[in-house]
Every structure is written in C-alpha cells, then in structure tokens.
Amino acid sequence: MANPTQGRNIQTDSTKDRVYLDHNATTPLHPEVRSxxxxxxDDWGNPSSIHQEGRGPKARMREARDSIAKILGAHPLELIFTAGGSESNNLVLKSIQTFANEPKRHILLSSLEHPSLKRAAEAMARAGFDVELIRAHRSGVIDLEDLEAKLRPGQTALVSVMLANNETGVIQPLSEIVRMAKAAGARVHTDAVQALGKVPVNVRDLGVDYASFAGHKFYALKGAGVLYVAKGAPLEPLIYGGGQERHRRGGTENVLAIASLGYMASKAGEITERAAEMARLRDRFEAEVLSSIADVSINGAGEKRLPSTSSLLIPGTDGETMLMALDMEGFAVSTGAACSSGSPEPSPVLLAMGLTRAEAQCSLRVGVGWGTTDSDIDRFVLTLKKVVDRLRGLKGYKVGQLKRPEESSCLT
Ligand SMILES: Cc1ncc(COP(=O)(O)O)c(C=O)c1O
Incomplete structure (x- = not known):
C-alpha cells in the first residue's frame, strides 16, 4: 500500500538526519503548529482581562476548548487546562482527599500506571487512604478478576486505570472496568495521555468521570494538558488562584501551548489518516524484526494496542546498551518511560506484567509517529540487527539459549 503521508514528514530540520522512534516520550511539533x-x-494579553488585549487570548482559549471538547465528546466546560499529564493525574488523585467521605477511603489503581499517578497515590496513602494496586496479566492487560475482588462496594472512592500504556501500547478494557467500578459506587479516572491522537477517545462513551491528556504527546507544545471532569464529578484545585478555569485551576493560562493543543484537536481527519499509516508501519516493523532477529518477542502482542508502539524483548542484549548504540547510529528509541531513563532499574510496567528483571532489562520501546517513513523502518531494522548481533556476540549468546529467561540475566 502506498504511504499516503509520505513527503509530509513532520520532523524538524534539526532532526532530519536522525530517525526519531520515541514518540511515546514526546512528539515533534506539527509544522502547521510551528508556523x-x-x-x-501576538495574542499576549491576559485572557482574564476584560479589555481589548484580553479578548484575543480569551478567544484563542475558547476556540481551543471547543475543539478539544469536540474531539473528546465532552462539553467545553467539562475541561480544565493544566500544564500536562502529570498535573492532570495529580489533580484527580489529590482531590480524593476532599471529596471522599468516610467510609470511602479506598483507592484502586492499576499496577501499570504512570509514576505521576503512583506517586500521588503514595501521598494519599500517607494521608491515611487505603491504596491498592490491580494486578496485570503477562499480556499487559489488567486482571479484571483482581479488580472485582479488590473493589469494596460503598468504600472504594476511585478506580484509576490508564486507557493505553506508555510502554507496551496495550489498551485496557475500560468499558468493562467502568461498569464494574460504577456497580461498586466508585468514580473512575483514566490516564489517556498516550491514547490521544492515536485512537479515538470519547469520554462520554467510555463513561469515565475523569480523563487526563497532554499536548506534547500530540504534536503540540509542551506545557498544556487537559483534565476532563464529567459534569457533577467533584474536584478540588491543586493550585488556588484568581478564579481561572472556573476556580478549578488557578494561574494565568499558557495560552500559546493551549492554542497549539486546540489546533491539533481540530485535525480529526488527519488523525484518522495518520493512525492508519502508523499501524501499517508498526506492523511492518514488527514483522521485519521478528523475521530478521532470532528469539525476539513483543510484549503485549495479540492484545489491542496503540497503532504506534512496539515493546520488544530481545534476549542476549541489554536495553541501555542498545539504546546508546542506536543513538550513536542516529536512532532515538527508549528502554521505557522517558521519566525513568537514566535509571538502571528495569521498567516497573514490565515487572508488573510479570516479566523478570532480566527480561525487563533487555526490552526496548519503539514508537513510530506521524513523521516516520518506510525508509526509517528499513534503516532502523538493519541497524538494530547489527547492534543486537554485536551485543550477542560479545556475550556469547546462542540463539534459543534463553528458553527459561527467568533463570538467567539477559546478558549472560
Ligand atoms: C501514560 C502517561 N501519563 C502521564 C504522563 C505524564 O505526562 P506529562 O509529561 O505531560 O506530565 C506520561 C508521559 O510520559 C504518560 O506516558
């Protein structure tokens, strides 16, 4: 099939000699946003000002709010602009403190969540809440039986499960989760930061009370995120201020970043087209990797996944070493969440799925994006094979050696 987006590579000039395959960490700016x-x-006024200088930015914000509400199936007033995904996640978790009446002091979140939720939940635990994690299957999908067993009707205040995972791309069965949580009287939050722009997200259809989004995963500027709060769902500000966002998030808004996110949200047609193209490239990439490099497997294979993300398990290697070798060859990939890179610790997401430390340590995340081309994939597969062969050679790895990887390190 011809690539309908070929020739519309959205990477910036400064990155054209590089192949960027880390779109789960962040995305480049869409050229139309940049321009x-x-x-x-130029709409530099304060959107809260009622004089003429305030009207332009206020209109930009209104336009952005309307576009985002439309793409999410929300009412514009159900959206709160934040600084990004982490703030949106913290805002929900920390609100629990003020709205969960006794005896609703129980919080359930999946073991696959982003640190911005896990750390906020730990803070809630220190404040006296009872926080439990929902187990995940090896497939990367959360264990619904565990959720059922842990839900406490009338006591669970909030269930938080991400829509799509940042490392494996696995999409969670949210409708089922919402049905179970609501039956127990709990509110539901989903972290949809990775899903926006890759799969359709309709908050009304999902039936959640809260959903988090971030512009910089969606070809917009960093510094703008959104929290969807369904009409009637309680919320307490993290930041008190001058009444912005209907008193739910104080502080003068980042109009420029918000405008860029709103602009991206208005591109529904391009989103659909690009998602199909990413799926084609991702499938081609996975088929080529599996056929050209022995013993590789894909974390979350067979599950519903984002069209863009591959989490590879490559025995006989080491994720950090591969990442650095690939970087020197001109390719940007990741061993896991960007926020934990630099840490020698294996990915908590992969560990939560039941991978051993050794397996998690030889995993690599590859995220295609709107600028990825067939030629990027061809070049990357060739280089990855070269890097893997070299590493395996150094370690004396024999193909088929890791029949039981749990018994040895990926490097030995
Ligand atoms: C699933 C998920 N949630 C939240 C975040 C945090 O978003 P932000 O970097 O905008 O704070 C990320 C970023 O990597 C993410 O992948």
Missing amino acids: RLLEWA
Whole structure:
C-alpha cells in the first residue's frame, strides 16, 4: 500500500538526519503548529482581562476548548487546562482527599500506571487512604478478576486505570472496568495521555468521570494538558488562584501551548489518516524484526494496542546498551518511560506484567509517529540487527539459549 503521508514528514530540520522512534516520550511539533506560533503569541494579553488585549487570548482559549471538547465528546466546560499529564493525574488523585467521605477511603489503581499517578497515590496513602494496586496479566492487560475482588462496594472512592500504556501500547478494557467500578459506587479516572491522537477517545462513551491528556504527546507544545471532569464529578484545585478555569485551576493560562493543543484537536481527519499509516508501519516493523532477529518477542502482542508502539524483548542484549548504540547510529528509541531513563532499574510496567528483571532489562520501546517513513523502518531494522548481533556476540549468546529467561540475566 502506498504511504499516503509520505513527503509530509513532520520532523524538524534539526532532526532530519536522525530517525526519531520515541514518540511515546514526546512528539515533534506539527509544522502547521510551528508556523502559527508567532501569530498566536501576538495574542499576549491576559485572557482574564476584560479589555481589548484580553479578548484575543480569551478567544484563542475558547476556540481551543471547543475543539478539544469536540474531539473528546465532552462539553467545553467539562475541561480544565493544566500544564500536562502529570498535573492532570495529580489533580484527580489529590482531590480524593476532599471529596471522599468516610467510609470511602479506598483507592484502586492499576499496577501499570504512570509514576505521576503512583506517586500521588503514595501521598494519599500517607494521608491515611487505603491504596491498592490491580494486578496485570503477562499480556499487559489488567486482571479484571483482581479488580472485582479488590473493589469494596460503598468504600472504594476511585478506580484509576490508564486507557493505553506508555510502554507496551496495550489498551485496557475500560468499558468493562467502568461498569464494574460504577456497580461498586466508585468514580473512575483514566490516564489517556498516550491514547490521544492515536485512537479515538470519547469520554462520554467510555463513561469515565475523569480523563487526563497532554499536548506534547500530540504534536503540540509542551506545557498544556487537559483534565476532563464529567459534569457533577467533584474536584478540588491543586493550585488556588484568581478564579481561572472556573476556580478549578488557578494561574494565568499558557495560552500559546493551549492554542497549539486546540489546533491539533481540530485535525480529526488527519488523525484518522495518520493512525492508519502508523499501524501499517508498526506492523511492518514488527514483522521485519521478528523475521530478521532470532528469539525476539513483543510484549503485549495479540492484545489491542496503540497503532504506534512496539515493546520488544530481545534476549542476549541489554536495553541501555542498545539504546546508546542506536543513538550513536542516529536512532532515538527508549528502554521505557522517558521519566525513568537514566535509571538502571528495569521498567516497573514490565515487572508488573510479570516479566523478570532480566527480561525487563533487555526490552526496548519503539514508537513510530506521524513523521516516520518506510525508509526509517528499513534503516532502523538493519541497524538494530547489527547492534543486537554485536551485543550477542560479545556475550556469547546462542540463539534459543534463553528458553527459561527467568533463570538467567539477559546478558549472560
Ligand atoms: C501514560 C502517561 N501519563 C502521564 C504522563 C505524564 O505526562 P506529562 O509529561 O505531560 O506530565 C506520561 C508521559 O510520559 C504518560 O506516558
């Protein structure tokens, strides 16, 4: 099939000699966003001002809110602009403190969540809440039986499960989760940061009370995120201020970043087209890797996944070493969440799925994006094979050696 987006590579000039395959960490700016930044920046007034200088930015914010509400199936007033995914996640978790009446002091979140939720939940635990994690299957899907067993009707205040995982791309059965949580009287939050722009996200259809989003995973500027709060769902601000966002998030808004996110949300047609193209490239990439490099498997294979993400388990290697070798060859990939890179610890997500430390340590995350081309994939597969062969040679790895990887390190 011809690539309908070929020739519309959205990477910036400074990155053209590089192949960026880490779109789960962040995305480059869409060129149409980049070309409009100065125009938007000219609306420099304070959107809360009622004089003329305030009207332009206020209109930009309204336009952005309307576009985002439309793409999410929400009412514009159900959206709160934040600084990004982490703030949106913290805002929900920390709100629990003020709205969960006794005896609703129980919080359930999946073991696959982003640190911004896990750390916020730990803070809630220190504040006296009872926090439990929902187990995940090896497939990367959460264990619904565990959820059922852990739900406490009338006591569970919140269930939080991400829509799509940042490391494996596995999509969670959210409708089922919402049905179970609601039956127990709990509110439901989903972290949809990775899903936006890759799969359709309709908050009303999902039936959640809260959902988090971030612009920088969606070809917009960093510094703008959204929290969807369903009408009637309680919320307490993290930041108190001058009444912005209907008193739910104080502080003068990041109009420029919000405008960029709103602009991206208005591109529904391109989103659908790009998602299909990413799926084609991702499938081709996985088929080529599996056929050209022995003993590789894909974490979450067979499950519903984002069209963009591959989590590879490559025995006989080491994720950090591969990442650095590939970087020197001109390719940007990741061993896991960007926020934990630099840490020698294996990915908590992969460990939560039941991978051994050794397996998690030889995993690599590859995320295609709107700028990825067939030629990027061809070059990457060739280089990856070269790097893997070299590493395996150094370690004396024999193909088929790791029949039981749990018994040895991926490097030995
Ligand atoms: C699933 C998920 N949630 C939340 C975040 C945090 O978003 P932000 O970097 O905008 O704070 C990320 C970023 O990696 C993510 O992947």
